[in-house]
Structure formats: C-alpha cells, structure tokens
Amino acid sequence: MDASRASNPLFGPNRFKLGVFSANCDGGLTMSLAPERWPCNWDDIAAMSVLADEAGLEFILPVAKWRGYQGRANVYGKSFETLTHGAALGALTKRIAIFSTVHVPLVTPAFAAKAIATIDHVSHGRAGLNIVCGWNQNEFDLHGVKIDPETRYDHGLEWFEIWSRLLRGGPEFDWDGRFFHLKKLHTNPVSIQRPWPAVMSAGFSPKGRDFAARAADVLFLNVTELDQVPAILADVETQMARYDRSISVFTMGHVVCRPTRKEAEDYFHYFAEEMEDPEGQAYYIKNRGATVSDGSRQIARPLLNRFHRATGLHYAGAYPGVYPFVGTPDDIADEMARMSASGLAGCTVAFVDYLKEIPYFLAEVLPRLERLGLRAPDA
Numbered sequence: 001m002d003a004s005r006a007s008n009p010l011f012g013p014n015r016f017k018l019g020v021f022s023a024n025c026d027g028g029l030t031m032s033l034a035p036e037r038w039p040c041n042w043d044d045i046a047a048m049s050v051l052a053d054e055a056g057l058e059f060i061l062p063v064a065k066w067r068g069y070q071g072r073a074n075v076y077g078k079s080f081e082t083l084t085h086g087a088a089l090g091a092l093t094k095r096i097a098i099f100s101t102v103h104v105p106l107v108t109p110a111f112a113a114k115a116i117a118t119i120d121h122v123s124h125g126r127a128g129l130n131i132v133c134g135w136n137q138n139e140f141d142l143h144g145v146k147i148d149p150e151t152r153y154d155h156g157l158e159w160f161e162i163w164s165r166l167l168r169g170g171p172e173f174d175w176d177g178r179f180f181h182l183k184k185l186h187t188n189p190v191s192i193q194r195p196w197p198a199v200m201s202a203g204f205s206p207k208g209r210d211f212a213a214r215a216a217d218v219l220f221l222n223v224t225e226l227d228q229v230p231a232i233l234a235d236v237e238t239q240m241a242r243y244d245r246s247i248s249v250f251t252m253g254h255v256v257c258r259p260t261r262k263e264a265e266d267y268f269h270y271f272a273e274e275m276e277d278p279e280g281q282a283y284y285i286k287n288r289g290a291t292v293s294d295g296s297r298q299i300a301r302p303l304l305n306r307f308h309r310a311t312g313l314h315y316a317g318a319y320p321g322v323y324p325f326v327g328t329p330d331d332i333a334d335e336m337a338r339m340s341a342s343g344l345a346g347c348t349v350a351f352v353d354y355l356k357e358i359p360y361f362l363a364e365v366l367p368r369l370e371r372l373g374l375r376a377p378d379a
C-alpha cells in the first residue's frame with residue numbers, strides 16, 4: 001500500500017471493518033412502513049456520522065438514488081446527493097473514510113476525479129469512491145440515460161480507467177475508447193491518496209465480480225447466511241488470480257441490538273414483517289428484474305436468512321439480501337466473529353433509526369469485538 005493511503009482507515013489494521021450504510025436516504029436500509037423509520041434529516045446524519053467517527057468505525061457509505069421505491073413508504077424518496085454529502089461530512093469528521101457513490105453513466109470521469117480529489121483534500125486523505133453501474137431504468141429516465149444491461153460493466157471499466165489515470169496525474173492525454181472520446185484530459189489537484197483514493201464496487205452478477213476484481217479495493221456482496229460465503233469467496237479468488245490482484249470482500253447488514261434477544265427479535269418482527277411495504281417491494285422486484293440478468297432467479301428464490309428459515313415468513317420490510325444482526329450485544333459480536341472467520345473482511349451496519357440506535361451498538365458491541373480480537377481498542 002502506498003503510504004499516502006494510510007490516512008484512510010479502510011486500509012487500517014482492524015481485521016473486521018465496519019461502516020455505516022445508506023443513512024443519506026429516508027428509510028435507510030429498510031422497506032418498512034414503521035413510522036420511526038429514518039427520516040434522513042441532515043443534522044441527524046451529521047450527528048450520527050460524528051458518533052461513528054469518534055468511535056473509530058472505518059467508513060460511511062451513502063447510496064446514490066434518484067427516485068423512491070414508491071409504495072406507501074416510498075423509501076429512498078428523499079436522498080442526499082453523495083459527492084456533496086461526502087464533502088460536507090469530510091469537513092465535519094476527523095478519521096473515518098467518506099465514500100461517495102457514483103452512478104458512472106451519469107457523471108463524467110473528469111467530473112468525478114475533480115469531485116473526489118476535492119473530498120480527499122477536505123478530509124486529508126479519507127475519500128473513497130463506490131462505483132455503481134446502475135440497475136433502475138426508472139430512476140435513470142430522470143436523467144434521460146439508458147442502462148444497457150449487457151455493456152454496463154464494460155462502460156464502467158473504461159470510466160474507471162480514465163478516472164484513475166486522471167488522479168494518478170502526469171501529462172495531459174486524449175482518450176479514444178469504445179465509450180469515451182475525450183480530449184486533453186487532466187485534473188488538478190490530484191488526490192492525496194496515491195495512486196488514487198479507495199475504490200469499492202458492489203456487483204453480484206459475474207460481470208460485476210469481474211469488474212471489482214479489476215478495479216476495486218473492496219467488493220460488496222449480498223450474503224444472508226454464512227454457509228454461502230465459501231463458494232462466493234472461491235469465485236472471487238479465481239477472478240483475483242486472473243488479474244493478479246487482491247481485494248477484500250464485505251457484506252451489508254442490518255442491526256437490531258437490544259439488551260435481550262426477545263426485545264431484538266420482537267422489534268425485527270415488527271418493522272420487517274408487520275410493517276412491510278408490499279408495494280415498495282413490488283416496485284423493486286419489477287425494476288430490478290428488468291436489468292439484472294440473473295435477477296429473476298435471485299428474486300424468485302430470495303436469499304434466505306435464519307428468520308425466514310425458522311418461521312417461513314418473509315421479513316420483507318428488511319432490505320432484500322441484507323444480513324440480519326438481531327440480538328444482544330453478545331449475539332451480534334459473536335455473529336460478526338463468525339462472519340470474520342468465514343473470510344469476510346467487513347460489513348456495513350444500518351439501523352431503523354440510526355441516531356437513536358447507534359450509540360448502544362458502539363458502546364456495547366465494539367468493546368466485545370475488541371475482546372474477540374477483531375478490532376483494536378480505539379486509540
């Protein structure tokens with residue numbers, strides 16, 4: 001690792017890394033009608049991010065959304081744009097990595113290079129880019145941009161090659177590729193992190209994994225039970241070997257942490273089962289299935305978790321494919337330890353009400369993870 005990346009905790013020593021996901025959108029990471037669901041007010045996002053920063057979590061990861069999921073909850077109906085969100089949080093925090101999620105068909109590589117370099121300077125080397133190629137044509141219609149399911153990752157890779165070359169610095173260059181024809185490319189300033197800031201991508205399809213193996217430092221995958229991990233990691237290993245690169249694999253979780261297991265499980269049942277939003281779910285299934293080639297398979301046989309298996313219920317008010325961390329602080333720390341032992345290098349956390357719930361998680365679960373040797377005590 002280049003020493004200039006040492007300022008980014010994504011590359012720090014903790015064995016199991018943690019980030020807060022999706023707090024820039026209302027509903028957070030739910031599809032729930034629960035009235036207390038995250039309203040995504042700026043001051044709450046800022047306050048919650050400062051708590052995560054002070055506790056030593058590794059990163060904040062927002063989602064890029066342009067339209068809500070309709071239904072009665074219309075989750076994601078309100079969301080903050082992620083580059084400007086990143087610059088603001090970079091100024092308000094001291095240590096945590098600040099990711100911006102960019103739909104590559106909507107932003108030119110030169111624009112994103114300048115924006116990410118800006119955040120990297122504001123944050124003194126803590127910026128990150130989460131590359132998403134897009135799946136929801138219905139939201140892209142707002143920009144008049146067509147998603148091509150066949151070429152979206154090829155386009156993303158060319159975009160990444162230009163973006164990363166710009167941030168590497170050096171003489172001006174022209175680009176004459178398959179998707180981009182650009183003249184006199186340069187950017188100033190370049191990023192503090194060298195050769196460029198941390199890159200994540202989230203791709204479930206084979207092309208998505210191939211893209212991550214070529215371009216990313218971290219790949220996000222959906223895992224809802226740990227017995228799914230070995231096969232997934234074996235596939236990622238094969239991809240990495242092909243490009244002689246090494247990347248970390250993270251997954252995304254939803255946390256319900258309470259003093260007793262019963263309280264936690266009752267609350268999960270309440271927001272994810274009793275308060276589910278079937279119309280929002282239907283919108284997601286329809287639009288996702290239209291773009292993602294293996295989407296119908298994934299959706300017809302949803303990724304099961306232990307709650308589905310135990311009860312036969314769907315818990316559809318939790319986001320599809322999210323890993324449920326539901327229980328006491330001991331339960332959650334133990335589950336994270338099992339996740340780490342399975343080979344995953346980190347995960348994101350989300351809460352129904354981030355600001356209200358994160359203090360208990362930080363105070364109770366982090367010290368347990370330290371005792372389990374997954375994270376160093378915070379300096």
Ligand SMILES: Cc1cc2nc3c(=O)[nH]c(=O)nc-3n(C[C@H](O)[C@H](O)[C@H](O)COP(=O)(O)O)c2cc1C
Pocket residue numbers: 062063064065101131132133134135136202203204205206207208209220221222252292
């Ligand atoms: C952690 C994570 C963050 C994501 N963020 C976004 C996002 O902000 N906007 C978006 O349109 N898609 C987002 N996605 C969806 C992915 O870009 C991608 O479509 C999904 O993982 C499925 O992969 P596939 O398209 O290769 O099948 C995210 C996925 C994950 C797991």
